Amino acid sequence: MTPNTFALIKATLNEYLAKKGLRRTEERYAILKEIYSREDHFEAEELYLAMKVKNFIVSRATVYNTLDLLVDCDLVIKHQFGNKISSRYEKAFERRQHDHLVCTDCQRVSEFCDPRLMNIQKMVGELMEADIHHHSLTFYASCLKKNCEHRKNAPETSSESNRKSN
Structure with a gap:
């Protein structure tokens, strides 16, 4: 800045x-x-x-x-x-207008921008006869990376839990 x-x-x-x-x-x-x-x-x-x-x-x-x-x-x-x-x-x-993806494992927030969303916003505004000023879109996801550096602890599956307790 x-x-x-x-x-x-x-x-x-x-x-x-x-x-x-x-x-x-x-x-x-x-x-x-x-x-x-x-x-x-x-x-x-x-x-x-x-x-x-x-x-x-x-x-x-x-x-x-x-x-x-x-x-x-x-x-x-x-x-x-x-x-x-x-x-x-x-x-x-x-x-700039942007949207978010939130990891439900570690709560890390990532930004992304896809121009197609602005086209959808414009189309919805025309369809609904509204002047849309901005939008908010958030996806919630679990990381699929095996070694995600942001994941605090990968959640155990119930079978892993059972093996540990036996």
């Missing part, structure tokens, strides 16, 4: 804060900078711990509240991938 791009992101936040009558704080800008230095989908707790590792003193409440604020001003996108997975966040400024 270029310094000019971050200046635009910061200006977007400044405009939002002024409109809402909220203070410009060092913590909010530090959290924003940390988010835009990342390339992943992250949980609030991961963000909090990353800030702590960098010796930036910020409370969990400040992280959560700032994330809500950044979602509200369209600088961050909040995702709820399934029932058992915590909310995940990703930066939103100048991001």
Whole structure:
């Protein structure tokens, strides 16, 4: 990310804060900078711990509240991938439309983009006489790679469990 791009992101936040009558704080800008230095989908707790590792003193409440604020001003996108997975966040400024695949074994989130989905979106908009602004598509899958580096522990089959107990 270029310094000019971050200046635009910061200006977007400044405009939002002024409109809402909220203070410009060092913590909010530090959290924003940390988010835009990342390339992943992250949980609030991961963000909090990353800030702590960098010796930036910020409370969990400040992280959560700032994330809500950044979602509200369209600088961050909040995702709820399934029932058992915590909310995940990703930066939103100048991001292209994309979709997600979530591994049900390790909860790793991968992005993909297929132009055919945009054609479907356009067709559905025409069919339903609607102006579709964006879409959200998430696939949930188990990794088929035998040596998936992201899988914490491969689930045992019932026959493997029975052999161990005998």
